[in-house]
Amino acid sequence: MTGPLRPEFHEGQVLAAADLSATVAHARGAAARQARYLHEWGIAEGLELVTAPRTDPLTGARHVEVSLAAGMAVDGTGREIVVAEPVVLRESDFEDVNGADLPTGEPYPVFLASADREPSRSPVAGSCGGTAGRTRVEETYQVLFGRLGDERLVADQRPPEVGAAPADPPVRWLVLLGYVRWTDGHFAGVEVAARGVARRHAGVRADTVSARAGSLTLRADPAAREGRPALVLSGGDPPSLVFGLYQGNGTVDPLMTVAANGNLSIQGSFSGRISVGSVLVQSGTATDGTLLPLPAGVTPEQVADGRVVLHVHLTPRVPATRSDSALHSTVEAAVGPDRRVRCRIRVFDPLASPVEVHDRPGAVDFLVLAAVAAADGGGRG
Structure with missing residues (x-):
């Protein structure tokens, strides 16, 4: 298999549609490989399942309307999946997949996958002697309801070969959004995890992480929140490694500090495995x-x-x-x-x-x- 082919052009060359498409394909392939091999696939922003209370007008039964929040994910092929605005999940789509099931309290998985489609309004090429055709492809998405246990399919997915170009149409890669509960013909609630499988968020692959300002912070939330943990590696004078909890002013209150000379200071008690003879x-x-x-x-x-x-x-x-x-x-x-x-x-x-x-x-x-x-x-x- 040859390596990626980068288009080159010269003066006076007559450019065909294939030449311009190759330029786009080269850039798409480079972006996909970077996303596949320098990052971990998953949800990058938003895409929460959000509920709103509703009442059935016929029976008076209370239920919830489930919406998918706007956001972005990167799938295992390296393709971005963008949901530009919130979308309401259709109960009819759920019934098409799981409507024949007996009543259960178990939650059902909901997936996001990429899709290509022709936009409703797309510029049409017009040329001398050329064939008119649409010149845009909308990179969109589809929301899929799974059957009970289908969340295990996520772990079985395998990325494409290293040199593989982005597929058209795209390979279906399932990104787990969460779970919905179903009662009496309506959605009854949502969950972020079930049966040991939870939503997966995007990550980074790196052997070295360096700080430019002399301090590196690892925290459990996108933003600093009071009472939440953080690990701070400081290259200041003196250097230190601090684990603690955020205070209201955004600083970290140290619970454990490792000094440059190896001294360990802790605010609580210390316990661990005791050795023979001690x-x-x-x-x-x-x-x-x-x-x-x-x-x-x-x-x-x-x-x-x-x-x-x-x-x-x-x-x-x-x-x-x-x-x-x-x-x-x-x-x-x-x-x-x-x-x-x-x-x-x-x-x-x-x-x-x-x-x-x-x-x-x-x-x-x-x-x-x-x-x-x-x-x-x-x-x-």
């Missing part, structure tokens, strides 16, 4: 009946199956008494298999009349050591 500590004060907490990063499941061994040390606290002459002793200070504290303190005052002995709940200072056991009796991992 010991984690939790301390504090607990009263009788309290369930002792585990060190951060240790789960009850790890203790139950023996991956983590607990060592607990309890120190009874001196109880508050009504008089300086009162004496106390610890009757019990222990922790059960369920990590619940048992602490009883005996208090008596030898100078009181009559002498009374009281047993009451007590408190302890605790120290919990969680040691990560080696698997199969091995050493450190």
